[in-house]
Amino acid sequence: MLDEPSILLRGLDAFAELGYDRASARELARRLGVSHNFVNDRYGSKAAFWRAVVDSAMGAQLARMPQVDDSADDAEQLRQFVTGLYRTSVDTPRLGRIFVDEFSRESERLDHVYERLIGPSMRTITPSLDRLVASGRVAPVPMDVLFFAVVGPISGMLAVPLARRLGRAEASSPEQLTATAEALAALVVRGLLATGAGGPL
Structure with a gap:
């Protein structure tokens, strides 16, 4: 199972390539290598997963x-x-x-x-x-x-x-x-x- 930083990095790759609308929960699961309901189970929704991904990346940028x-x-x-x-x-x-x-x-x-x-x-x-x-x-x-x-x-x-x-x-x-x-x-x-x-x- 991927750790949290790896999940967020793969999510960043997916949203950067596809944009929010084209990054379906099924496509995100495929790219993360997890079950199709993983995003909803772990984060509550695709929108919440997007925020977690972006917050992680923004936090890293602000720290630098x-x-x-x-x-x-x-x-x-x-x-x-x-x-x-x-x-x-x-x-x-x-x-x-x-x-x-x-x-x-x-x-x-x-x-x-x-x-x-x-x-x-x-x-x-x-x-x-x-x-x-x-x-x-x-x-x-x-x-x-x-x-x-x-x-x-x-x-x-x-x-x-x-x-x-x-x-x-x-x-x-x-x-x-x-x-x-x-x-x-x-x-x-x-x-x-x-x-x-x-x-x-």
């Missing part, structure tokens, strides 16, 4: 997120936040694929991700952003625009087939993926800061 240095200036805090977000996204591409699937539709699952990850993450960096906007270093744009300006480039680390067609090496090492994450973070942060009176980094 470096803490922003409160003593650093606001531009440096922004750089640390974006770089940490991108570097941990490299480590959890399956979770990113689940998010891409969920972000485009209204659901309790989106509410769950927002309440557990997105909202708390944005509250971490909002004070620095507010001060950067007030000082003229970052353009005063709505939060949704800013969010997608920061989060959008993560697709550059998840869309591997397209990235390969654009010139990425066939087999990227962890070091290469980390370098890609850091390059994207530097590009995005410089872009955000270049619009204000302070100029680029």
